[in-house]
Amino acid sequence: MSLTQWLLTLASIGLVLLGLLLIGAIMSYGERRILALLQDRLGPNRAGPFGLLQPVADILKLVSKEAFVPPFADRMVYTVAPIIVPMTALLSFAVVPVSEDGWLADLNIALLYVLALSSLRVYGIMLGGWASNSKYSLLGGLRSAAQMISYELPMGLALVGVVMLSGSFSLREIVAAQELPFIVLQPLGFIIFLVSGIAETNRLPFDLPEAENELAAGYNTEYGGIKFAFFYLGEYLGVLLIAALVTVLFLGGWHGPWLPGVVWFALKTLALILLFFWLRTSLPRLRYDQLMDLGWKLMLPAALFNLLITAVLGLFWMKG
Amino acid sequence: MYEFIFYLSSVIAVIAAGAILVVRHPVHAALYLIVSLLALALLFFLLGAPLLAAFQVMLYAGAILVLFLFMMMVMNLRTERNLPLLLPANWGGMALLALLLWLVLLLLLSRSSLDMADNIMVIGPTAVGNALFGPYLVVVEAAAILLLAALVAALYLSRKGKR
Numbered sequence: 001m002s003l004t005q006w007l008l009t010l011a012s013i014g015l016v017l018l019g020l021l022l023i024g025a026i027m028s029y030g031e032r033r034i035l036a037l038l039q040d041r042l043g044p045n046r047a048g049p050f051g052l053l054q055p056v057a058d059i060l061k062l063v064s065k066e067a068f069v070p071p072f073a074d075r076m077v078y079t080v081a082p083i084i085v086p087m088t089a090l091l092s093f094a095v096v097p098v099s100e101d102g103w104l105a106d107l108n109i110a111l112l113y114v115l116a117l118s119s120l121r122v123y124g125i126m127l128g129g130w131a132s133n134s135k136y137s138l139l140g141g142l143r144s145a146a147q148m149i150s151y152e153l154p155m156g157l158a159l160v161g162v163v164m165l166s167g168s169f170s171l172r173e174i175v176a177a178q179e180l181p182f183i184v185l186q187p188l189g190f191i192i193f194l195v196s197g198i199a200e201t202n203r204l205p206f207d208l209p210e211a212e213n214e215l216a217a218g219y220n221t222e223y224g225g226i227k228f229a230f231f232y233l234g235e236y237l238g239v240l241l242i243a244a245l246v247t248v249l250f251l252g253g254w255h256g257p258w259l260p261g262v263v264w265f266a267l268k269t270l271a272l273i274l275l276f277f278w279l280r281t282s283l284p285r286l287r288y289d290q291l292m293d294l295g296w297k298l299m300l301p302a303a304l305f306n307l308l309i310t311a312v313l314g315l316f317w318m319k320g
Numbered sequence: 321m322y323e324f325i326f327y328l329s330s331v332i333a334v335i336a337a338g339a340i341l342v343v344r345h346p347v348h349a350a351l352y353l354i355v356s357l358l359a360l361a362l363l364f365f366l367l368g369a370p371l372l373a374a375f376q377v378m379l380y381a382g383a384i385l386v387l388f389l390f391m392m393m394v395m396n397l398r399t400e401r402n403l404p405l406l407l408p409a410n411w412g413g414m415a416l417l418a419l420l421l422w423l424v425l426l427l428l429l430s431r432s433s434l435d436m437a438d439n440i441m442v443i444g445p446t447a448v449g450n451a452l453f454g455p456y457l458v459v460v461e462a463a464a465i466l467l468l469a470a471l472v473a474a475l476y477l478s479r480k481g482k483r
Contacts, residue, residue: 006321077351108444112374119382123354126386130347130393138393145390149383169445 013094016104020093024236025055031236031277038281065225070132073222077131082227084124085234088117089241096244097172099254099261111169114245115156118200122148124234125202129219140218143288148200150295155196157303158189161310162249175253183250188306190250192299197242199295201235203276205283206291243272326366333359347392350385357381368442 029044029052036043045051069075095110097103107113122145129141163169165185166177183190199206215221220231247253247268254261286294336356340349357380365373452460 074347077347107370109370109374112371112378112445116374116377116382119378119386122382122386123389126389126393127351130389142390142393145386145393149386152383 024233027236029055034277062229067225070222072133074131077127081124081128082230086237088121089237092117092241098265106172109169110171125219132222136215136221137219140215151196151199154192154299154303158192160307161186161189164310164314171248178252181252192303201238204280205285239276243269246272329359329362350388354381354385368440371445371448
């Protein structure tokens with residue numbers, strides 16, 4: 001590749017990065033407003049018109065705070081941990097196809113790449129909890145490790161059905177294979193992937209790692225300022241990533257009548273994000289043993305069953 | 321550029337592997353191991369084995385070492401420290417042998433790799449799957465049975481109640 005090509009690649013990466021950070025900021029505002037609406041409150045409405053400048057105010061506040069490292073913390077790990085969480089989410093977006101020719105990279109192992117990065121995400125939370133050297137943080141970190149390992153298995157197994165139907169790991173080819181969205185052919189796989197996706201992002205009702213009423217704030221109890229902002233950003237980017245992945249894998253990505261592909265992709269992703277917010281207001285948090293039981297005794301067998309059914313049906317109906 | 325990335329990640333892999341011997345805290349050692357594994361995964365990817373690279377990150381870095389760290393956190397190894405590397409009294413001879421072995425390896429590699437480096441063949445996931453469930457099916461099934469036996473044994477050893 002020549003120098004101009006490298007520069008162009010770098011520029012497009014920078015553009016996508018900026019866009020994603022902007023979306024993350026808007027999501028943090030949107031979530032607070034929508035939660036407030038659903039709970040009959042007002043939410044942040046002071047900064048700017050309708051409170052739209054609230055994310056700017058938040059970021060300014062967090063950046064201008066003292067970058068404090070508790071004296072009892074493990075300095076190096078404490079500093080690195082918050083960077084890992086948004087980083088893994090941002091790297092995953094490289095392979096997500098937004099429209100027919102709107103993608104940054106088309107790996108032939110894209111799906112595995114996304115799963116691998118999501119399995120690295122747990123390090124950020126776990127190490128953040130451990131390096132803070134306090135009991136609430138450590139408990140939050142341990143919980144997150146157990147939770148994310150438990151839910152990665154059904155998540156991966158639910159995706160094998162999609163891979164079988166489309167015959168490829170490449171996200172672009174998976175979308176191209178969906179004349180009929182895979183939610184119709186893989187309803188069980190869709191539900192399993194959505195639930196484990198919520199569990200992977202540590203959102204309610206699966207936010208045991210940061211359960212406020214028992215663990216203070218869980219793994220990020222000792223964090224403040226810009227480091228806390230990184231964890232916060234990582235959570236919203238994780239939600240965005242899971243919503244985008246569900247759109248790509250089960251809802252047919254850019255496919256849809258009349259409107260251009262990007263708009264369909266955005267609409268489907270937005271609907272899923274709203275579903276995430278809605279679930280947060282309506283469902284109570286699970287107990288820890290219920291969470292583990294759900295993962296190992298219900299989701300994993302259901303995912304295996306789904307895999308078996310897909311394989312048997314595929315043997316009869318698909319040739320080649 | 322690809323060569324630059326290749327050599328950069330090789331250097332990172334070696335340095336991180338060396339650092340495991342030097343650092344005094346077990347959790348830090350595990351973290352360096354993870355860095356080394358990730359750099360190795362990048363090497364696999366650049367050498368034309370994307371599936372292997374993905375599995376390296378997913379299984380080794382993403383699952384097995386998470387469990388390692390989990391155990392370290394549960395056991396709270398904060399007060400225990402890695403002992404400094406103990407060298408046996410007559411380590412000179414061993415070092416000489418290792419050096420010889422390394423030189424032989426270098427010689428062998430320099431012979432064979434010159435003409436291979438230019439045409440790296442990328443082996444996609446489909447090819448790996450076909451090979452695993454074609455000619456190597458018996459080996460795959462044998463490994464699966466072995467793992468199942470190990471699983472049953474682990475369950476037996478960790479059961480509660482009467483021994």
